[in-house]
Every structure is written in C-alpha cells, then in structure tokens.
Amino acid sequence: MRFALLCLSLALSASPSWGQEALGLASPDEVARSGLLKHILPRFSLKTGIRVVADDAGPMQIVTDAPGEPVFQRDGTIYLLRTEDDPRQQRFRDWLLSEIGKRTVESFQPPEGAPFSASFEVAAASVAPVVSGNAALGEKLSLAHCGRCHVIGPQNRMNGLGSTPSFPVLRSLPDWNNRFQQFYALNPHPAFTQVEGVTPPFNPERPPPIHPVSITLGDLEAIVAFVTAMQAADLGAPLQFQ
Structure with a gap:
C-alpha cells in the first residue's frame, strides 16, 4: 500500500x-x-x-x-x-x-x-518595401530614441552598446524591414517601448527598467524611411570551409 x-x-x-x-x-x-x-x-x-x-x-x-x-x-x-x-x-x-x-x-x-x-x-527574397515616411525626421528620432543602445551612423559611432548591432549591420540582414517594423514587439524592447495606439500600457507592478521610449506609428514610418535610405554594412563574403 x-x-x-x-x-x-x-x-x-x-x-x-x-x-x-x-x-x-x-x-x-x-x-x-x-x-x-x-x-x-x-x-x-x-x-x-x-x-x-x-x-x-x-x-x-x-x-x-x-x-x-x-x-x-x-x-x-x-x-x-x-x-x-x-x-x-x-x-x-x-x-x-x-x-x-x-x-x-x-x-x-x-x-x-x-x-x-x-x-x-525560402522567404529571404521579398518585394522592396514601399516607404512613405520622412527620412530626415527618422534620423533625428533614431538618434534620440535608439542611439542610447545602437550605433546609428557616423553621428554617434562612439556611442551605443558593444553587444547591440548597429543600424547599418541590421540593414544588411535579409529581414531588416520586418525587424524595424516590429521592433517594439521584439525583446528587449517591449519592456520599455510604447507605440501610441498599438502597445498596451506598462504594468504598474513592472515599470520600465530604463527611461521609456514613446513613439507614434508616424514616427516608426519615419525611422523605417531613414533606414531604407541607409547604406547597409558590408559584412564580407560568407566564410568558406575546406
């Protein structure tokens, strides 16, 4: 028993x-x-x-x-x-x-x-995205909001976190457009990012760990327009093994 x-x-x-x-x-x-x-x-x-x-x-x-x-x-x-x-x-x-x-x-x-x-x-190739945002505004917003962690370009090349990819590196990736369009839903961004009319309010019991980023969908379109016009980083040819 x-x-x-x-x-x-x-x-x-x-x-x-x-x-x-x-x-x-x-x-x-x-x-x-x-x-x-x-x-x-x-x-x-x-x-x-x-x-x-x-x-x-x-x-x-x-x-x-x-x-x-x-x-x-x-x-x-x-x-x-x-x-x-x-x-x-x-x-x-x-x-x-x-x-x-x-x-x-x-x-x-x-x-x-x-x-x-x-x-x-098989989904790497895609139709070029249609961009309607203000690229000049997107550059200013990128420096103000994203430049704390990312190197945006020559303007802040000495800033950013070493473990965080630069905008030109991100621009070189096949899915760069999706990454920027959806950045607020990709970790660690949800913990400190608010998109007006899109993301839910922060949980009062779990406040943002850093100063929050608050943007609109228009701001996001401007940032994507800025990145679209950016020169992608040349990461060289893939490594060859023998």
Whole structure:
C-alpha cells in the first residue's frame, strides 16, 4: 500500500501543474481546423507544465500580419506569433522557436492539405518595401530614441552598446524591414517601448527598467524611411570551409 502511494505521489509530482490558469492561444480558422494546435499544445504542456489551450480570446495570437514573430508557414502563408510581456508566454514563444518546437510542428501530418514548415530560408527574397515616411525626421528620432543602445551612423559611432548591432549591420540582414517594423514587439524592447495606439500600457507592478521610449506609428514610418535610405554594412563574403 505504501509503495502504491509512493508511486502515485511521484507520478503526480512529475506531471504538469494544471493548477495555474491556462494560457489561451487564438489562431486563424485554417490553423485551428488543421489540427496543428491539438498536436503541439499538449506536447508543450507536458514538457513545461504550462497549459496552453486554443482560445479565440486568448492573450497569445497566431496571425498573418505584423507585428509578430514568424513561427511556421503553409502553402506560402507565413504565420506569426504575438505574445505579451509574460514569462509563461515567452516560454511558449521560446519553445516554438527552438529546434524541438520546430521539429514538433514539422512532425504533424494534417489529415488533408499541405504540411506545415518551420523553416523560412525560402522567404529571404521579398518585394522592396514601399516607404512613405520622412527620412530626415527618422534620423533625428533614431538618434534620440535608439542611439542610447545602437550605433546609428557616423553621428554617434562612439556611442551605443558593444553587444547591440548597429543600424547599418541590421540593414544588411535579409529581414531588416520586418525587424524595424516590429521592433517594439521584439525583446528587449517591449519592456520599455510604447507605440501610441498599438502597445498596451506598462504594468504598474513592472515599470520600465530604463527611461521609456514613446513613439507614434508616424514616427516608426519615419525611422523605417531613414533606414531604407541607409547604406547597409558590408559584412564580407560568407566564410568558406575546406
């Protein structure tokens, strides 16, 4: 009897803790109907003890338009994940972007239609973005708001943090436009950035760790216009191994 109780106790301690409120994840109908979420969510929950369920009103969202981080694609449609500044949501994001999460997505065999892919190499080439912002204003805003951490150009080449990529380096990346358009949703920016009419207010219990950055969508368009006109850094040819 004692042995049976011991086994039961060990089994319960090794099981996920369902006492916490489940995290809701909203998704487009085509993703929900495919069965993908029924495949990946229980596996994440069993791995981490964090319960995530499909919920159209959930705080996490899978969407097809920015902002968000690309997590998988199907039939040419790229799906992005939007999360809030919540440790459990960030844990789900990190898992979904990890090699284990990607393999879990790609191991799903839908009953009909094409499979999902978590690889985005084929999406590197894209149509040149249409820019309508004021580049001169964007330069001033970049120096004022972003120059604390990033080297913007010759104007502040002696400033910035050594661990933070410069604007010219970021401009050289294939996905530079998405990175700038969605910067406020990419860590560590959500902790101190507010975009008028887009981002939720800061949690009073978790104030920004540094002086907050407050901009409008018009300001963001100006910054993107400035970066669009910028000369990308020449990072040289890829290393060749023999």
